[in-house]
Amino acid sequence: MATTATYMSLDRPLSVKEISDRALQYDYLPQLPFNRWYRAAEVVYREATHYLRDGNTPQAFMMFSRFCDLVMYKLSKHSELSIPEYRSQYRNLVKRVHTAIELMGPLRAEIEAVYNRWEARMKAQRQSQPPLKSTIRVVDPALSWSHAAPDRILDAKENQDIALEMANRERLRRRNATKTAPSRSSRMLSEDELQRRNMEAVRYQLDRSYKKPDTDDQLRSTNYSYPSIKQSAPLSYGSSRPSSSPSRPLPPRPPKQPAEQYRPPSVEPPPRPRKELDAETFIPQRSQSPIPPPKEALEPRPELTGRYTFRPDKYLENGKPLRSIFLPKTLRGRFLRLAEPNTKRGLEMCGLLCGINLNNALFITHLLIPDQECTENTCDTKNEADIWEFCETEDVMQFGWIHTHPTQTCFLSSRDMHTQASYQAMLSESIAIVCAPRYEPSWGIFRLTDPPGLSGMLDCRKTDPFHPHDIPSDQLYVDALRPAGHVHEADLSLDVCDLRGKK
Structure with missing residues (x-):
């Protein structure tokens, strides 16, 4: 049932009007209970915040627009709104509308700037050469931001390892954030302030400047154990051997290190390193080739450093x-x-x-x-x-x-x-x-x-x-x-x- 209006050239971004029109394309039935629509509004709002965190400006703008329309123009007239419990829930939704409107301002400006740049480029091309027939695809606001970088649009099935690694990183980030989060009572009292603070942090990441090295570095170091070189020596297998044998005159014999450990029985402090080295005796067979595994694990990471998305499945x-x-x-x-x-x-x-x-x-x-x-x-x-x-x-x-x-x-x-x-x-x-x-x-x-x-x-x-x-x-x-x-x-x-x- 898709019409020709749903197609566009491959490199064309969506305009603010097109995204706003798509935001209103949803089925609303007032006869459904209010609690179901409250659940739906929650889902739409969380989708918007998740897209904003990903840097997907068009999709975030569309979901925020849909949330505002649903709350202010649909649920405000629901027949069950007179019930005290539902009235209280509706007031919470209205508070989030104010936050959404604040966030939509800079998003709108960014979308307009991208569209205007594309329009200027197309005008210059039309003046210099006749237009070429370009490939067409179904318009998807989630992919609109990638109009200038189609290589950043990934296939979920072919890049499943990248997708799972990305999900694990995000879960780790959230768990670390939960540890430092305030108590439930204080968070609920200042929900709007915290939401705004979270969105500001996301905006920092969208401006092509990694001004949050503490969180990014923390994610990388905690997610992968092997690069933890700056931590204590017992935790890094590669650095534990040289640290335990700097005083040995025979370093060229690393495989015979377990035998050399029997020479200094007079030194009492090494019982602890000896236990760790005993554990390492099981690792030499595995660690004879420790370099390839890290290289394999590091291969997908370059794709995770840029701005990208998964195409519809x-x-x-x-x-x-x-x-x-x-x-x-x-x-x-x-x-x-x-x-x-x-x-x-x-x-x-x-x-x-x-x-x-x-x-x-x-x-x-x-x-x-x-x-x-x-x-x-x-x-x-x-x-x-x-x-x-x-x-x-x-x-x-x-x-x-x-x-x-x-x-x-x-x-x-x-x-x-x-x-x-x-x-x-x-x-x-x-x-x-x-x-x-x-x-x-x-x-x-x-x-x-x-x-x-x-x-x-x-x-x-x-x-x-x-x-x-x-x-x-x-x-x-x-x-x-x-x-x-x-x-x-x-x-x-x-x-x-x-x-x-x-x-």
Whole structure:
């Protein structure tokens, strides 16, 4: 259903108007509960901040614009806004609108400057030579900033090692930031100030000047153990040998060093180095070629130093791009172990898939088990305030959900599709994982088609767990796992948080 208006020359950046128009292209249904739209607004805002941190100016501007429109022009008229709890949540969203507007000012100026430079270049080319037929592609604001550096647009499948290393670095940065972060109470009181401070730090990185060497160097040194030369000698295997044998007159015999250690028994201080050298006796076979492994590990790093992004992995039925999702291989096994008590009793159980948006790719890093009510055919989350608090604390977004079918086969029921629609309405890449341990296939990863599945679920008013639709069932949802879909299973670490029974 993509029209010719959705195509452009390969090197053309998007204008502010084009990005603003795309920001308004989302489906809003006022009949959906306010808490679902509150969740959607949270996702949009976090997406914007993550894109801003990556330096993806057009996409950050688009998501901030969408957030402002959703809060100020849509949710302000929601019928459930009279409920005190929802009114309080709406006030929090309005505060973030003010922060978003402040951040959009410099973003707009940057987008206009890039577009004006492109326009001037095209004008000069038209005067000097006739225009050439250029390659066309679907417009994606996430790739618009790379118009002058197409080599910085990477394929997620071909560069999976780079993607995982990038995700590990980001997780390490966040953990280090959490250690130095203020207490929860003080952070919640000054949320806007902290958000603004965080965005200012990001802006520093976008100005092509690495004026934060302490954080960058800290990431590199903590993420890789081998370059830690400036630390104590016992930690660096390469430097421990010369440090323990400077007084030896026979340094040209490094392999016989273990035998030389028996010469100075009179020296009492070396018991500690002797233990470390004993451990090193197992390393010579491995460390005979210590140089190649570091070189192999360092090879992908040059790509990580510049400004780049991952191209869309797949496309929706309407032609809109889908970002790659990296899913930990251990997620299903860990979730099924937690769900085993419910599975034995024939009760469903659900978990939320949370993670980070980094360089136009999504990484699932957390499995959140919310407080929930479970039956044979349903599982409904409770205490959603705890979920929002968790996402805020860990600075993660919800990318979908996972649940069990203890007595049924692997498929999306009518109720499941309605739940999936609430996720996918604002985040097209959202996925639903179904685990059916008693049947084959025992699991599946799905997304609604768009169209007709998503629009069909949003328009449907039926509430029974199993009810028919006017759309054929085989057209409502599709497999989201590669190679058919946009989800990659990868060796990605996973954190699990269980909120059940916690006050």
